[in-house]
Amino acid sequence: MDAETLGRRLRTARVARGLSQQEVAQALGLARTAITQLEAGNRSVSTLELTALSELYLRPVADFLQDPAEGDDDDVLVALHRAAPGLEQDPATPEQVARCVHLCREGVMLERLLGAEPRSGPPRYEPHMPRSPGEAISHGEQAAEQERRRLGIGNAPIADVSELIASQGIWASGVALPDGMSGLFLRHSSIGLAILVNSTHPRGRKRFSYAHEYAHALLDRDRDVTISSTDNSSQLVEKRANAFAAAFLMPRGGFRDFLRTLDKGLPSRLDHAIFDAASGGHIEAAQRPPARSQRITYKDNAMLAHHFGVSYQAASYRLKSLRYVSDRECRGLLDQENFGRKYLKALSMFSEVGEPERRRYWDRELRSEIVHLAIEAYRREEISRGRVLEMSKMLRIDRDILLSLAEVARAR
Numbered sequence: 247m248d249a250e251t252l253g254r255r256l257r258t259a260r261v262a263r264g265l266s267q268q269e270v271a272q273a274l275g276l277a278r279t280a281i282t283q284l285e286a287g288n289r290s291v292s293t294l295e296l297t298a299l300s301e302l303y304l305r306p307v308a309d310f311l312q313d314p315a316e317g318d319d320d321d322v323l324v325a326l327h328r329a330a331p332g333l334e335q336d337p338a339t340p341e342q343v344a345r346c347v348h349l350c351r352e353g354v355m356l357e358r359l360l361g362a363e364p365r366s367g368p369p370r371y372e373p374h375m376p377r378s379p380g381e382a383i384s385h386g387e388q389a390a391e392q393e394r395r396r397l398g399i400g401n402a403p404i405a406d407v408s409e410l411i412a413s414q415g416i417w418a419s420g421v422a423l424p425d426g427m428s429g430l431f432l433r434h435s436s437i438g439l440a441i442l443v444n445s446t447h448p449r450g451r452k453r454f455s456y457a458h459e460y461a462h463a464l465l466d467r468d469r470d471v472t473i474s475s476t477d478n479s480s481q482l483v484e485k486r487a488n489a490f491a492a493a494f495l496m497p498r499g500g501f502r503d504f505l506r507t508l509d510k511g512l513p514s515r516l517d518h519a520i521f522d523a524a525s526g527g528h529i530e531a532a533q534r535p536p537a538r539s540q541r542i543t544y545k546d547n548a549m550l551a552h553h554f555g556v557s558y559q560a561a562s563y564r565l566k567s568l569r570y571v572s573d574r575e576c577r578g579l580l581d582q583e584n585f586g587r588k589y590l591k592a593l594s595m596f597s598e599v600g601e602p603e604r605r606r607y608w609d610r611e612l613r614s615e616i617v618h619l620a621i622e623a624y625r626r627e628e629i630s631r632g633r634v635l636e637m638s639k640m641l642r643i644d645r646d647i648l649l650s651l652a653e654v655a656r657a658r
Contacts, residue, residue, distance in 0.1 A: 248287070267281040326471050327340070352637065352640070354436065386465075389461065408611040416440065424475075428443065441456065442459075458488060459472070460491075466483055547565065547586055549590075558586050565579070634648060
C-alpha cells in the first residue's frame with residue numbers, strides 16, 4: 247500500500263464522517279499540518295495512529311490497507327452525502343449512518359471468511375419508467391402482488407418487515423434521520439444492498455418505510471443511492487414505491503378478508519341469477535345488507551391498522567384506494583384517529599405501532615446478523631479472541647458476554 251493511496255482513503259473516510267482536519271488532529275493529539283501531510287501521502291502513519299483513525303472514522307483498518315478495488319474512490323458514504331447533503335444538519339446522523347455502513351462491511355468480511363456466497367439480493371423487477379402517477383401506482387401494486395406470490399405469504403400480515411428484508415440478502419437497520427427523511431436505499435460493491443429507515447418515526451410508519459425502500463431495492467436497483475424524503479415525494483418512482491408499500495403490507499385480498507370478519511365491505515346490493523332445473527331458465531333475486539351496516543367507522547379502521555401493523559392513516563388511505571370509502575369518508579376517518587387509538591387501548595389491543603420504537607431496538611436486525619456471523623467465525627477459528635472483543639465495542643455488547651457466547655459455541 248503506497249502512502250498516496252492510503253492518504254486518499256483516509257481523507258475520503260474523514261469527509262464521509264463530516265470531520266475537519268482540525269477536529270481529527272485534536273482527537274489524535276496532533277497538529278493540523280500532520281493530518282494535511284498524512285492525507286497528501288507525505289507522512290507515514292503509525293500503527294497506533296491508524297487504529298485511532300479507524301475508530302474515529304468508524305471503519306475497519308482493513309478498509310484502508312486492502313488492495314485497491316473498483317469503486318473504492320467512490321465510497322458509499324461519500325456518494326450518500328452527495329445525494330443527501332442535509333444529513334450533516336445533525337452531527338449524530340452521519341455518525342449513525344457511518345456506523346451502520348461499517349457494520350455492513352464487517353458482515354460482508356465475515357461472510358467471506360465463512361465461505362458464504364456473495365449476497366445477490368432479491369430478484370430485480372424491471373418495469374419501464376412510469377409516465378404518469380396512475381401508471382406508477384399500477385406498477386407498484388403489481389410488483390407487490392408478484393413479490394408476495396414469490397415469497398409465498400399470500401394475504402397474511404407481515405409480522406416483521408425488517409426480518410423479511412434481511413432474509414432476502416439486504417442489510418436492514420433503523421437510524422435517526424432528519425424528520426423529513428423517511429429512509430434510504432444503498433447499493434455499493436463494499437456492502438451489497440442496504441436499507442436504512444428513520445427510527446424516530448412511529449413504528450407503523452417505520453414499517454411502511456421499510457416496505458417503501460424494499461420497493462427501491464426491487465425496482466430501482468440501477469441507482470447507488472435512493473433517498474426518500476418530503477423533498478422528492480412528488481417523483482414518480484417515489485409514488486411507485488409508496489403504492490408498492492401499501493399493497494405489500496395491506497394486500498387487496500387480505501383487506502377484503504379481514505373486512506369480512508367485521509361483517510363489512512359488502513356491496514350495497516347483491517344480484518343473484520340461479521339456473522332453474524325445471525324450466526331450463528333462471529331465477530333472479532336481489533339481496534341488500536341491513537341499512538347502514540356496511541359503513542366503515544373509526545373502530546373498523548383501527549382494527550385494520552392493528553391487524554396489518556400499519557398506521558391508522560395508512561389504513562385509511564388504503565380503504566380509499568380500494569374504494570371501500572369515499573374521499574369524504576376517508577377524511578372523516580382521519581379526523582377520528584384519536585378515537586381509534588382509544589378504542590384499541592380499551593380492548594388492551596393497543597401496540598406500539600403508533601409510538602416510536604425504543605432506541606435499543608433501532609438496529610436490532612443488523613446487529614443480530616453481525617453477532618451471529620462473528621460467533622460462527624470464532625467457532626470455526628476464522629477470527630481471533632481479540633477480534634471478538636474489538637467487535638463487542640462496535641456492536642454495543644458487553645465484551646465478556648459476547649466472548650463467553652463465542653467460547654461456548656466453540657466448545658461444542
